Amino acid sequence: MHTQIVMDNTGDSRHRFDPNNYVEVLDARRRFQELTEAGYTAAKKTGNGASEVIRQFDPTAKETLFIPRLVGG
Numbered sequence: 001m002h003t004q005i006v007m008d009n010t011g012d013s014r015h016r017f018d019p020n021n022y023v024e025v026l027d028a029r030r031r032f033q034e035l036t037e038a039g040y041t042a043a044k045k046t047g048n049g050a051s052e053v054i055r056q057f058d059p060t061a062k063e064t065l066f067i068p069r070l071v072g073g
Contacts, residue, residue, distance in 0.1 A: 003064070004032070007068060015031060019059050029057045042054050042067075045064075
């Protein structure tokens with residue numbers, strides 16, 4: 001199972017999907033698109049605690065973190 005972790009002001013929510021399940025991958029792709037269009041930054045884990053910002057959905061990413069846009073004032 002692969003995981004999309006969405007951070008927000010209440011903590012985080014986790015959405016798991018099977019990369020071999022076409023319907024679940026479509027749902028994960030839709031979530032990626034919606035979140036990035038809403039201003040979230042997406043980053044996938046690359047190993048050893050490192051991550052890389054991604055701009056397109058990667059169904060092979062075992063874990064993708066969505067970080068909300070910072071709002072100051």
